[in-house]
Amino acid sequence: MTDPSRRPAVALAAAVRSGERSATEVVEEHLATISQDDGTIHAFNLVTADEARARATAIDRQVARGEDPGPLAGVPVALKDNLCTRGLPTTCSSKILGGWRPPYDATVVTRLHAAGAVMVGKTNMDEFAMGSSTENSAFGPTRNPHDTDRVPGGSSGGSAAAVAAGFAPLALGSDTGGSIRQPAAFCGVVGMKPTYGTVSRYGLVAFASSLDQIGPFANSVADAAQLFDVIGGHDPADSTSLNRPTPRALSVVDDGVDGLTVGVLTEYLEGVDDEVAARTRAAADALAAAGARVEEISVPEVLLGLSAYYLIAPAEASSNLARYDGVRFGLRVDAEDTTTMNTATRSAGFGAEVKRRIMLGTYALSAGYMDAYYNQALRVRTKIIEGFAAAYRTCDVLLGPTTPTTAFAIGEKVDDPMTMYRSDVCTIPTNLAGHPAISVPFGTSTAGLPIGVQLLAPALAESTLFRAAAVVEAAADQGGRT
């Protein structure tokens, strides 16, 4: 499995490191694709062409001097616009951060830089990562490259679309309840949410701090593994960062699934589209054919995930977003006293979904309701963790669909929050448990839209997760249509 077409970003870096291709040429190629197609797709809030060209020149000079720029030498990367980039606008697709330029880089940005990667831009998202379609952006929606009348998913829709459209072979997103995996499934790319604490959140604008995790988008499992290897690892600047060895990814990705037990998650197959369920079962067959033991497994607690999440995440958000008060950065709407200024700024700066979640969270934490809603949701979180733990006593990985449906039409769900929230039903339990999971493209629907299957693993079992994902990917390459 060393076919370079199966790991385009890794192959690109190898070509730049060996001097076979210049970083400048690679970056110009991608900037040309962006300028040709992003007017239609709108994956980017900002294209950093000048910075990318300067960076590519520096990498080419390093290669000319005989230095190694790193494992991602010259590889263009798109960054979700909630990752801080020093001196460059970081908007979270919100009006309230208008004009803000962070005074520091996120740790993942520093690590990408040290690995030789080249940032080509900041990608569109649902405002403050709250949404499942990228329609909740103050700058307008991103379109799905497979069908521009459809959403790319969300909240990291711009990053998923950027990889799917060929704007960059790699991208970073953040996943609080499925915001990497769901858009990856909708856009036909690989998207992975790491174990909570394996990737530093330093410089990631907070949404729900106990759930947020940064992770990779790529065109292949091996490329996602390479990007995970680069961004993972302990960071003293994030007090929730795990101070223990990060699981290996790229070096084990081709190790296969012989001897592993895969549990097909019964609850995730209930209420999903027939085509999506059929592809999930086909992925189970592919894993069995590759030597895994496959069994059905039930984790009934996951059915409570959606309700628990939509209490916990808004509660944390209502606290995190209290900092947008018009005092220290971003938008200020002037008023004669500070309380009125705070209120005027927040009312003008936040969009409808952010306001809904702040209010939901404030309510769930308010006197008289905190035990019935927030504390109760935290007890459900314990039950979900126990449910997964029971499944992992017999299974190494779990398998299910990533999303109940394929990409829906722009405008279809945007006025109905509860219906929109249901598109996260298969991804949320993973975040509540702090576990890793990955979405792998596995064929298309009869309408030609991508279908993603999801693999889940216990905390810090990324090595197993990537191995199983590579097997599913290889089977998809051998003919994926339902």
Next chain:
Amino acid sequence: MTTPERLTRQEVAHVADLARLQLTEAELDLFTGQLAEILDHAADVASLDLTGVAPTAHAMAVTNVLRPDVVAPGVDRDELLGQAPSVEDHRFRVPRILGEAP
């Protein structure tokens, strides 16, 4: 655990005030219906009997995270203040916070 009463328009107005959000009458109507629907869905969680189950606020909790007590450069003060909407004398400037204008 019993499910609380259905959310009212007055409660939404109160919560918006707590969260420093000003809503129009139309927004108040819209959000009351939408938030009530979300909380109705959450009734499956609110109505469960989970007596004796410990809450989990953090799935991968780490405790007592310390760093070596060494001096390291922080973020430049002027760079931080340069991001503020209004600054005076190296400090953030805000409108009056008490009843009387200065």
